[in-house]
Amino acid sequence: MNTKFSDSIRAKKQAGFIPVIPDIKCTSPKEGDLLRGRDPAEVAKLLAEAGAPALSVVTESKNFGGSLELLERIATSTKLPTLRKDFITCVDDLKITKDCGAEAILLICATQPFSSLMKLYEEALKIGLEPLVEAHTKEELILAGKIGAKLVGINNRNILELERDDGTVSATELLAKYKPDDAILISESSIQTPAQAQAAVRAGADAVLIGTAIWQAENMRECYLALSRGMGDYV
Ligand SMILES: O=P(O)(O)OC[C@@H](O)[C@@H](O)c1c[nH]c2ccccc12
Incomplete structure (x- = not known):
């Protein structure tokens, strides 16, 4: 069995790096x-091979060009x-x-009522998937706490606008x-930049999830x- 998603992030942080989770995303609604x-x-x-502690794969097809086949291919071909x-x-x-071989699943606060989120959270744990609970507002973060989330994401953009808005790390x-x-x-x-990744960490993030810039x-x-x-000024 693979390492747990959260353990892998912790280990990377302890090794002195910013744990950067690459977002494998075929299409961006904003950038094409x-x-x-x-x-x-x-x-x-x-x-x-560059040292990612974990991978994120977007499977939504209509707006992001992903698929379950892609998830399975990646989950089974990397460790x-x-x-x-x-x-x-x-x-x-x-x-x-x-069944595709994933270790973790994103649950977005903004897309459903609390009861449904809670049910998905509990069922995910039951079958051995780590839930990452995504929030974009203070209220949603408080909700994540009520659910008992141990892995929480702050989305700097608004997912309900399919991330077409200009978010910044100041949300974090x-x-x-x-x-x-x-x-x-x-x-x-x-x-987008090492300085922004560092700003997120300074604000309290343990890891960053980055797609487009990479x-x-x-x-x-x-x-x-x-x-x-x-560090460095690679953009
Ligand atoms: O490409 P960016 O700006 O680095 O963003 C990555 C990731 O956060 C974003 O793709 C995302 C965050 N939450 C989502 C939910 C569904 C689809 C995609 C997402």
Whole structure:
């Protein structure tokens, strides 16, 4: 069995790096095609070799160009714990996710009522998936605490606008203090530079989740290394 998603993040942090979770995302609703002819599973491999502690794979197809096949291909071809990122609202999706080989699943506060979120959270744990609870407001972070979330994401952008808005890491800076006490905090979206990754960590994030900046970099490996060292001026 793979290492737990959260343990892998902790280990990377303890080793002195910023745990950067690459977002394997084929299309961005804001930026368009991110692959530019590349095989996303090959990119996942390259980033795993660059030291990624875990991978996130967007499986939503209509707006983000993902698929379950892609998740399965990545989860089974790397040894890294893999997070499924999608708009999950029903319990059946959890088992499908587990069967693809994922270790963790994104649950978004903004997309459903508390009762449904709570049910998904409990069912995910039952079948051995670590839930990452995503929030974008103070209220949602408080909700994440009520659920008992141990892995919490602050999305710097608004997922209900399909991330077409211009988020910045200042969302994490404003909201980090509301995260549940003992939760691992991941700052997600809109992080483009090592300085921004470092700002998220300074604000209280234990890890950052970055897609677009890595996909758009001239040299993905160098970009990844600079982000995880929190230094250099690689953009
Ligand atoms: O490409 P960015 O700005 O680095 O963002 C990555 C990730 O946070 C974003 O893709 C995301 C965050 N939450 C989501 C939920 C569904 C789909 C995608 C997402």
